Amino acid sequence: MSARERLYLFDTTLRDGAQTNGVDFTLHDKLAIAAMLDELGVDYIEGGYPGANPTDTEFFGKSRDFKAATFTAFGMTRRPGRSASNDPGLAGLLEAKSDAICFVAKAWDYHVRIALETTPEENLASVRDSVKAAAAKGREVLLDCEHFFDGYKANAAHAIGVAKAAYESGARWVVLCDTNGGTLPHEIETIVADVVKHIPGDHLGIHAHNDTEQAVANSLAAVRAGARQIQGTLNGLGERCGNANLTSLIPTLKLKSEFADRFEIGVSQEKLKTLAHVSRTLDEMLNRAPNRHAPYVGDSAFATKAGIHASAIVKEPATYEHVTPDAIGNSRKLLVSDQAGRSNVLAELERVGISVDKNDPRIGRLLETVKEREATGYAYEAADASFELLARRALGTVPDYFAVERFKVNVERRYNAIGQLTTVAEAVVKVKVGDETLISAGEGNGPVNALDVALRKDLGKYQRFIGGLELTDYRVRILNGGTEAVTRVLIESRDETGARWATIGVSPNIIDASFQALMDSIVYKLLKSNAPA
Numbered sequence: 001m002s003a004r005e006r007l008y009l010f011d012t013t014l015r016d017g018a019q020t021n022g023v024d025f026t027l028h029d030k031l032a033i034a035a036m037l038d039e040l041g042v043d044y045i046e047g048g049y050p051g052a053n054p055t056d057t058e059f060f061g062k063s064r065d066f067k068a069a070t071f072t073a074f075g076m077t078r079r080p081g082r083s084a085s086n087d088p089g090l091a092g093l094l095e096a097k098s099d100a101i102c103f104v105a106k107a108w109d110y111h112v113r114i115a116l117e118t119t120p121e122e123n124l125a126s127v128r129d130s131v132k133a134a135a136a137k138g139r140e141v142l143l144d145c146e147h148f149f150d151g152y153k154a155n156a157a158h159a160i161g162v163a164k165a166a167y168e169s170g171a172r173w174v175v176l177c178d179t180n181g182g183t184l185p186h187e188i189e190t191i192v193a194d195v196v197k198h199i200p201g202d203h204l205g206i207h208a209h210n211d212t213e214q215a216v217a218n219s220l221a222a223v224r225a226g227a228r229q230i231q232g233t234l235n236g237l238g239e240r241c242g243n244a245n246l247t248s249l250i251p252t253l254k255l256k257s258e259f260a261d262r263f264e265i266g267v268s269q270e271k272l273k274t275l276a277h278v279s280r281t282l283d284e285m286l287n288r289a290p291n292r293h294a295p296y297v298g299d300s301a302f303a304t305k306a307g308i309h310a311s312a313i314v315k316e317p318a319t320y321e322h323v324t325p326d327a328i329g330n331s332r333k334l335l336v337s338d339q340a341g342r343s344n345v346l347a348e349l350e351r352v353g354i355s356v357d358k359n360d361p362r363i364g365r366l367l368e369t370v371k372e373r374e375a376t377g378y379a380y381e382a383a384d385a386s387f388e389l390l391a392r393r394a395l396g397t398v399p400d401y402f403a404v405e406r407f408k409v410n411v412e413r414r415y416n417a418i419g420q421l422t423t424v425a426e427a428v429v430k431v432k433v434g435d436e437t438l439i440s441a442g443e444g445n446g447p448v449n450a451l452d453v454a455l456r457k458d459l460g461k462y463q464r465f466i467g468g469l470e471l472t473d474y475r476v477r478i479l480n481g482g483t484e485a486v487t488r489v490l491i492e493s494r495d496e497t498g499a500r501w502a503t504i505g506v507s508p509n510i511i512d513a514s515f516q517a518l519m520d521s522i523v524y525k526l527l528k529s530n531a532p533a
Helices: 027-040 054-061 088-095 109-114 120-136 148-154 156-168 185-195 215-225 246-255 275-285 307-315 342-351 361-375 384-394 447-455 460-465 510-528
Strands: 008-011 044-048 070-076 100-106 140-146 173-178 204-208 229-232 403-415 421-433 436-444 470-478 487-494 500-507
Touching (some): 008 246, 027 054, 100 120, 120 156, 140 148, 140 156, 148 156, 173 185, 173 215, 173 229, 204 215, 246 275, 342 361, 342 384, 384 510, 436 447, 460 510, 470 510, 500 510
Parallel strands (some): 100 140, 140 173, 204 229
Antiparallel strands (some): 487 500
């Protein structure tokens, strides 16, 4: 086999991804994400626009020790009518602590006239002067040709002229941007193939937006046509509908033979196995719910709900899986739900280490119980720990660790000692542990938090087993309308080992639903810790 070509990955999560509605990176976020991207094996990390805001400016002032990534600053070419030596914006870029500079320039003559209010000739001169100034400072230079594909359709000579001006002035990469996200894959492939006649493909990149849900397809089309750099973001973050999603592109490039046989990327097979973790870590940092249905990395990417499909997967996973989930650090899930069959239940029991004969009549009863409870609002496909407890109780293998005899929760809105209006929640729990009765009280920033504090304050001989238990997420869904609506509560927990699990509660009373999920979380932790009955 001949040597594979190198394909480069450029991540713009910290710049273009920061334009996502509702996303605001702190300095700590940016430092942590940059380190995570470098560890993953991304070639270029675009840190932002130094000077544009205090966070980006401070970020570029921080020292960093990347293993391989090229740290890149983003900014505009010199303004029309100014020289390269007399443009404050360009000067700020040249002074920024970065390995490379990615300039952005208009490639659509319509924008040159309307937005920049200048001539195409001055626009080209601005590109040449800026690229040369950065190259003279020893920086690797990239140029994002903004609106390139729309510009090519309107005036191909000018669009290609902008790209050639950058390349001929010393730019390492000329990046063709589908800024409005409206170009389709066949158009991308045709246009990039034409640009390759003027600029070598190993100097061309693609920057696709996702406004027609084509950003990943457009990026791959550009590679087919000759481009050798792909720009994108983790989890497809970006303005409007987002950018090309690197968490979809990376495994496609690594696992699909059309690309894997031809190209090599900086992400190793070993690091590919961390991709699902990287994706979820980013969402957790941003306090966003992960997209369960995201390709490759989503919780549902390798989940099967229908019984007939589950039966086939048990026999041969390739029947319904295009790649193996462990290659990306994900896992196979045969969901237990109202659509499940015996195969789903048996597979889930096997996954959690419960050995049972497939003809055991308790399996049928468990399946019926699941379907009955899901009809009232439970969703065990999203609450693995609660399902395991339900199954073990049906099989008689969950000890009666303790019993909550009663609890009370009060919420009071009052003025505190310094005159501030505040809301205080208090809870009292009465627990029976063996022959011992324990009463605990707790305060929290809400009724559920107060109940959690009180419940875990003193469990007698079991207290030492729950010291590392932490609730990491709390989600509420109203299942029907009105003030008497049925409420579903999902709680995600983790312990000192890093293990994570989800539990569920359903009730017309949100506190009662929360209590059910809290109880399951604690009991599950005791079970996993092999706490004695």
